[in-house]
Amino acid sequence: MTEVASFQSSVVSNQVNLQKISVKILTDAPPTLNLDPFIAIFGRWRAEADHPAQWRDLADYAHMPRGPGIVLVGRNANFSFDLGSAAPGMLYTSKRNLDGTPEARLRSVLRTCFEMSHRLAAEPEFPRQVRLLTGSLELQLNDRLETPNTQLTDRLLRPAIESVAHDLFAAEGLDLRRQPDPGKLYGFSIHSPVSPSLDILLSRLRA
Amino acid sequence: MATAVIPETDRWSHLPPEVKQELDVFETELRRVQQGLVSEKVFLEFRLRHGVYGQRQPGTQMQRIKIPLGMLNMQQMECLANLAEEYADSVCHVTTRQDIQLHFVDINDTPNLMRRLAEVGITTREACGNVVRNVCACPNSGVCGDEVFDTTPYARAMAYFMLRHPDAQNFGRKFKIAFSGCEHHPCGLALMHDIGAIAQIRQQGAKLERGFKVYVGGGLGPLPYQAKLYSEFVPAAEMLPMAQAIARVFARLGEKKNRGRARSKFLVEKLGIDEFIRLVHEEREKLPFDARWTGYLAEAETFQEKPLRPPSSLDLVGRSPEFLRWMRINTRPQRQPGYSAVTVFLPLGDISSDQMRGLARLVRQFVRDTVRTTVEQNLLVRWIPTGDLPDFYDGLRELELAEVGAGALADITACPGTDSCKLGISSSRGLAALLHNKFHNGLSDLADRQDLKIKISGCFNSCGQHHVADIGFFGSVQRKGAHVAPVFQVLLGGQTEGNASAYGLAVAKVPSKNAPAVIKKLTDLYSSERAGEEKFSDFARRLGKARIKEELQELCALPGYEENPEYYKDNRQPWDFHHSVGTGECAGEVVDQSEFQLEDAGRLVFEATLAFDEGHHDEAAAKAYQAHIKAADALLYQKGLLLSDNYNTVEKFRELFYETGEFYANFAENFLRAAQEGSEGLGAEKTRRRLEEATLFIEMAQTVYSRMAGAKV
Numbered sequence: 073m074t075e076v077a078s079f080q081s082s083v084v085s086n087q088v089n090l091q092k093i094s095v096k097i098l099t100d101a102p103p104t105l106n107l108d109p110f111i112a113i114f115g116r117w118r119a120e121a122d123h124p125a126q127w128r129d130l131a132d133y134a135h136m137p138r139g140p141g142i143v144l145v146g147r148n149a150n151f152s153f154d155l156g157s158a159a160p161g162m163l164y165t166s167k168r169n170l171d172g173t174p175e176a177r178l179r180s181v182l183r184t185c186f187e188m189s190h191r192l193a194a195e196p197e198f199p200r201q202v203r204l205l206t207g208s209l210e211l212q213l214n215d216r217l218e219t220p221n222t223q224l225t226d227r228l229l230r231p232a233i234e235s236v237a238h239d240l241f242a243a244e245g246l247d248l249r250r251q252p253d254p255g256k257l258y259g260f261s262i263h264s265p266v267s268p269s270l271d272i273l274l275s276r277l278r279a
Numbered sequence: 280m281a282t283a284v285i286p287e288t289d290r291w292s293h294l295p296p297e298v299k300q301e302l303d304v305f306e307t308e309l310r311r312v313q314q315g316l317v318s319e320k321v322f323l324e325f326r327l328r329h330g331v332y333g334q335r336q337p338g339t340q341m342q343r344i345k346i347p348l349g350m351l352n353m354q355q356m357e358c359l360a361n362l363a364e365e366y367a368d369s370v371c372h373v374t375t376r377q378d379i380q381l382h383f384v385d386i387n388d389t390p391n392l393m394r395r396l397a398e399v400g401i402t403t404r405e406a407c408g409n410v411v412r413n414v415c416a417c418p419n420s421g422v423c424g425d426e427v428f429d430t431t432p433y434a435r436a437m438a439y440f441m442l443r444h445p446d447a448q449n450f451g452r453k454f455k456i457a458f459s460g461c462e463h464h465p466c467g468l469a470l471m472h473d474i475g476a477i478a479q480i481r482q483q484g485a486k487l488e489r490g491f492k493v494y495v496g497g498g499l500g501p502l503p504y505q506a507k508l509y510s511e512f513v514p515a516a517e518m519l520p521m522a523q524a525i526a527r528v529f530a531r532l533g534e535k536k537n538r539g540r541a542r543s544k545f546l547v548e549k550l551g552i553d554e555f556i557r558l559v560h561e562e563r564e565k566l567p568f569d570a571r572w573t574g575y576l577a578e579a580e581t582f583q584e585k586p587l588r589p590p591s592s593l594d595l596v597g598r599s600p601e602f603l604r605w606m607r608i609n610t611r612p613q614r615q616p617g618y619s620a621v622t623v624f625l626p627l628g629d630i631s632s633d634q635m636r637g638l639a640r641l642v643r644q645f646v647r648d649t650v651r652t653t654v655e656q657n658l659l660v661r662w663i664p665t666g667d668l669p670d671f672y673d674g675l676r677e678l679e680l681a682e683v684g685a686g687a688l689a690d691i692t693a694c695p696g697t698d699s700c701k702l703g704i705s706s707s708r709g710l711a712a713l714l715h716n717k718f719h720n721g722l723s724d725l726a727d728r729q730d731l732k733i734k735i736s737g738c739f740n741s742c743g744q745h746h747v748a749d750i751g752f753f754g755s756v757q758r759k760g761a762h763v764a765p766v767f768q769v770l771l772g773g774q775t776e777g778n779a780s781a782y783g784l785a786v787a788k789v790p791s792k793n794a795p796a797v798i799k800k801l802t803d804l805y806s807s808e809r810a811g812e813e814k815f816s817d818f819a820r821r822l823g824k825a826r827i828k829e830e831l832q833e834l835c836a837l838p839g840y841e842e843n844p845e846y847y848k849d850n851r852q853p854w855d856f857h858h859s860v861g862t863g864e865c866a867g868e869v870v871d872q873s874e875f876q877l878e879d880a881g882r883l884v885f886e887a888t889l890a891f892d893e894g895h896h897d898e899a900a901a902k903a904y905q906a907h908i909k910a911a912d913a914l915l916y917q918k919g920l921l922l923s924d925n926y927n928t929v930e931k932f933r934e935l936f937y938e939t940g941e942f943y944a945n946f947a948e949n950f951l952r953a954a955q956e957g958s959e960g961l962g963a964e965k966t967r968r969r970l971e972e973a974t975l976f977i978e979m980a981q982t983v984y985s986r987m988a989g990a991k992v
Contacts, residue, residue: 092365112853128336131368131383131698132851135626135712137679138633140369145383147338150368156633167385214365217391255357255636257364 088228090177092214094165094259095185101160101202107134109197110142110153117144124169125149151188158210158261160202162189165214175232178211182236183277190270207241207267212251212259221251221258229258237262239276244268291394298397301404305329306390307882316885321878324868330406331389332864334382334699341699342367342381342392343406347438348416348431348458349377351658352648353639358399360635366392371635373628375692375744376455377652378406378413382699405442409450409541409869411526414438415457417466418651418659421584422613422620426460427478428489432579433515434458434476440519440571441526445922449530449872451541455498456522458491465775468654470506471497471747473529473543474522477778479512489580490514495525495555496547499741503782504544507552509559515579519572524562527921528555535869567925584662587647590617591666602672608727609685610668613661619668621660622685623675626715627693627708628656634678641674654744655692657685688733688802689718689726692744696737696754697849701864703737705754705765709850710794711735717795725802731815732775733798735767746782747773749815750801752794756856762840765791765849765856771801771819771827781816786827790846793834804830873984876913880906880977887970896966900958903966903973907950910980914942917987929954936983946972946979 114130117123125146133139141160143152147167154163164185170177192198211233213219219229230250237248241264249261268276291299305326312322323333330343344359351359359379363371366388367381374380384392393403405411414437421429437456441447447454456474459467469475476491490512497506513521525543532550534541547555595603610619623630623638630638642650642660649661663671675681684690691714694700696707714733718726736743736753745751751770756763766788773783789797804827809818819827828835840847849856887902911932912922918935920926933951936942949972961969 108851111851115853128339128383131370132709132712133368133370133629133631134851135715136370136629136631137682139629139631143368145336145339145368147385150383156369156631216361216365217395 088174089218090174090213090215090229091166091168091170092218093170093178093181094163094210094212094214095182096154096161096163096210097185097189098159098161098205098208098210099202100205101199103138103155103160105155105160105199105202107142107153107155109195109199112197113192113195114142114144114151125151149184151192153192159205159208161210162192162204164188173232174229175235178232178236179277182240183274186270186274186277190274193270204270205267206270206273207244207264209240209262210259211262212257214257216257219258221254221256225258226250233260236277240264240273241268294394294397298402299394302390302393302397304879304882305393307886308878309386309390311882311885317878317881320868321870321874323864324408324870325875325878326386326389327408327864327868328405328410329389329393330403331384331386332407333701335697335701335703336383336699339382339699340384340386340389341695342384342389342403343374344379344381344396344401344403345406345413346377346379346401346652347414348420348434349418349652349659350431350435350648351650351652352399353643353650355399355401356635356639356642356650358395358401360632360639362392362395363635364632369632370629371632372695373625373630373652373656373658375628375654375656375694375742376413377415377418377654379652380695382695402442407453407864409452409454411441411444411447411454411456413455414441415455415467415472415654417458417460417464418653419464419466419620419661420458420460421582422615422618422661423460423464423466424612424614425464426614427480428460429582430458430460430476430478431584432575432582433489433491433518436571436575436579437476437519437522441522444523444526446523446530447526448875449916450526451529451533451535451869452538452543454526454529454543459778462492463777465777465779466654467778468744468747468775469497469778470494471499471503471744471779472506473498474509474525475506475778476513476518481512488514491518493518493521496544496552497779498542498544499744499746500542501539501739501741503741503746504548505780505782506544507547509552509556515576516573520563520566520569521559523566523569523923524559527562528558532558538869541869567923569923584649585647586615586618586662586664587645588664588667590615591664592617593665593668598669602669604727605672605681605683606668608683608687608729609681610663612665615662617665618661619663619665621663621668621671621675622653623658623660623680624682624685624690625657625680626682627691627711630658630680634680637678638675638680641671641678644674645671655686655690657690684718684726686729687726688728688731689715690732691715692732692734692748694736694742696735696743700737700742702740703754704756705737705767705791705856706849706852707735707737707743707752707754709852710752710767710791713850714795714798722795722799725798728802731802731805734773739768745770745773747775747779748783749773749819750798751783754791755788757788757790757837759837759839762847763856764837764847766837767791767794769797769831772816774814774816776814783816783819784824786819786824787831787835789831789834790837791850792846794850796834797831800830800834801827871988873913873916873988876909876916877977877981877984880909880913880973880980883909884970884973884977887973891966891970896961896963897959900961900966900969903969904953904958906973907953907976910977911936911950914980914983914987917984942983943979946976950976 131143247263372380416434457472475494493509494506646662693711697703734748752767770783774781883906891899937947
């Protein structure tokens with residue numbers, strides 16, 4: 073109730089400050105995938121001092137079934153190979169430093185997620201049997217104070233989300249499903265019957 | 280630099296006023312330190328006292344969340360899940376003292392994180408720092424067949440009595456309290472605490488009287504001390520005043536400068552237990568009566584948790600082998616017929632946000648709010664009707680929370696180590712994760728053994744409680760030529776039974792990579808040479824250090840880097856080991872209570888100024904007057920007055936500082952006049968003057984404090 077009230081005041085003042093946005097590209101990896109290769113990969117990445125995410129370290133949760141997997145933790149964003157719902161996949165979560173309209177921020181986060189996933193999939197240790205299902209994305213707004221999973225949030229933000237999703241998948245057909253459980257984060261499962269390459273998705277974001 | 284703000288008032292107005300105020304103060308202090316208006320030293324201890332602990336990784340924080348007695352309700356579990364998801368890395372970590380920790384938190388998120396916890400009745404206050412930490416209790420309290428009585432209400436009363444207590448704010452080091460319902464089981468670990476209380480009943484005439492056998496001065500750390508017997512029986516009604524008196528003695532006489540000798544165990548040793556007891560009794564006599572000491576007792580006598588569903592039994596015929604194995608290892612019958620307590624085994628103490636939320640939903644179907652965290656870093660769900668165990672098991676399986684191993688060899692305790700702790704030397708979690716993996720693959724024949732415990736610390740400080748394990752490890756390093764390798768000291772013979780009744784001794788130092796082989800070697804040795812039902816600690820003592828060392832000899836050798844560079848990487852870390860230890864925050868900073876009060880006075884003047892600028896003159900005047908009071912209290916503390924003595928600040932200040940000429944007369948008179956004047960309707964001009972007077976009063980108080988503190992050195 074409090075959270076809704078706080079959000080309503082944000083709506084009135086038109087100051088929804090989207091910073092915590094997560095995008096996950098699902099894969100066909102089994103939930104029991106050996107995550108050791110990601111320790112090696114992220115172990116190298118974490119040393120990149122000039123990365124905009126400002127990497128801090130990696131967190132190893134390989135021991136947790138359906139857990140966060142191996143997480144490269146940064147000051148501004150996290151990137152992981154995540155075993156949680158809805159399926160194993162590459163998860164990018166922005167934490168700060170986004171600006172512009174909500175739509176611009178969503179585009180920015182998707183772009184970074186695609187670029188980093190592209191790079192991850194190209195790493196020599198990346199498990200070759202794992203295929204990215206680029207037509208299956210999970211989008212979440214990771215901030216219940218700012219964007220509780222309510223109709224009000226939906227009214228305000230759905231247009232931006234639909235616009236971006238349409239640009240990405242309208243060519244192949246689009247299925248956009250909002251998270252129905254109000255206890256969970258506001259977000260969408262975005263499905264398309266085909267999986268365009270990450271390069272194509274990136275070009276569609278730029279268009 | 281962030282702009283200083285007084286947080287929005289509307290969003291959190293439903294919080295209890297004192298809690299809201301406390302968290303608003305925290306946010307204000309955070310902004311003030313970011314603007315350079317507060318010293319880093321004072322803020323460090325201040326944030327620690329709100330559970331915010333700097334991680335090894337620069338700019339990231341661990342948020343420790345106090346869970347008194349480990350008691351969680353479903354709403355709290357859901358809140359923790361949400362906060363981990365939004366502010367951390369979607370993992371709630373259960374600690375060895377029944378807290379929950381979130382890692383990789385941004386300090387700017389902590390005020391709202393704490394407010395959201397406050398919405399569900401949780402505080403992070405005094406989760407870290409030199410204060411009374413989380414009060415622990417046996418998670419089986421109330422459902423254990425062997426307990427003397429349910430210690431829950433007594434431990435809870437202690438936790439909330441000591442929380443924020445003015446007599447517990449000026450320690451040289453942290454202070455830990457634990458309750459146990461019995462003498463023998465390993466759940467309460469009372470003997471390794473500063474105060475350890477074990478339930479007792481005695482006959483008093485025709486009545487049975489509840490009380491506790493009390494131990495004091497125990498603690499682990501680099502130098503573990505067994506607690507010493509304080510009293511065979513302290514009546515329940517005397518427990519809280521006893522703790523208050525102990526706190527006063529510790530605050531007054533405990534070491535403040537040498538951080539390595541500042542725990543109460545050193546004070547008890549230095550004074551001797553008899554003198555310590557005498558001083559506590561003397562202090563007890565001086566305490567002004569507090570209704571809270573006994574206010575809870577009548578209810579405590581009749582306290583009992585209530586089940587959600589009626590009791591039931593279970594027919595085991597036709598059940599799957601997986602279920603039967605899980606039931607054998609992860610559940611135990613309660614004292615109450617027809618009910619079982621289920622341990623949800625959490626590898627390395629970690630549970631994801633999705634799992635935590637799912638577990639809350641599942642548990643809600645079977646029990647009331649009766650989940651507890653355990654010192655073995657698991658969750659205990661009590662009051663499951665035994666006949667419902669198959670359904671509950673199915674629900675846990677869906678959440679991937681039905682792993683077998685609770686209380687068994689595979690149930691390894693580990694501190695965070697180099698994953699996040701500045702003091703960590705080697706990767707305790709890396710080793711625990713490796714062993715967890717091995718127990719599924721390679722050492723699976725050992726996983727279910729319930730006669731052995733493994734505990735791992737990343738350094739000698741013992742947060743992983745390695746001293747009380749059958750097989751304990753603590754992290755260290757070994758140099759060979761130009762390279763440094765992670766190694767572990769192996770300790771054998773510790774015991775959690777009997778409330779942590781024996782501490783292990785180091786027998787060998789082994790390369791980190793060889794630790795799994797050490798487990799295999801020792802368990803094989805135990806299996807083959809154990810005499811009857813001999814416990815591992817007795818077995819280790821019988822075999823002797825020389826023999827064990829000989830057995831482990833081949834595993835102690837560290838190959839050269841050129842020969843095998845893998846030995847120079849820590850477990851589950853593919854990069855070369857780098858030995859780097861920072862300054863830990865476990866010890867916090869010793870900040871004299873007067874310094875805190877003077878800092879608080881400064882904050883009040885700051886807030887008064889903001890209120891004045893917004894035209895709230897009465898509020899500004901009142902805050903400025905409160906600033907005077909805080910600064911005066913800071914000086915009175917130096918005269919030996921304690922807030923819990925309930926003295927009159929104005930009168931005592933007049934007597935001890937104004938009339939003696941110890942404080943500049945003009946400034947003192949301003950304060951005394953303000954006390955008479957009140958704070959309402961002063962108008963802008965007089966209010967502005969009061970703000971200026973408050974600023975000058977605090978400046979003078981700082982000077983007088985420096986002089987007094989300097990004279991004491």
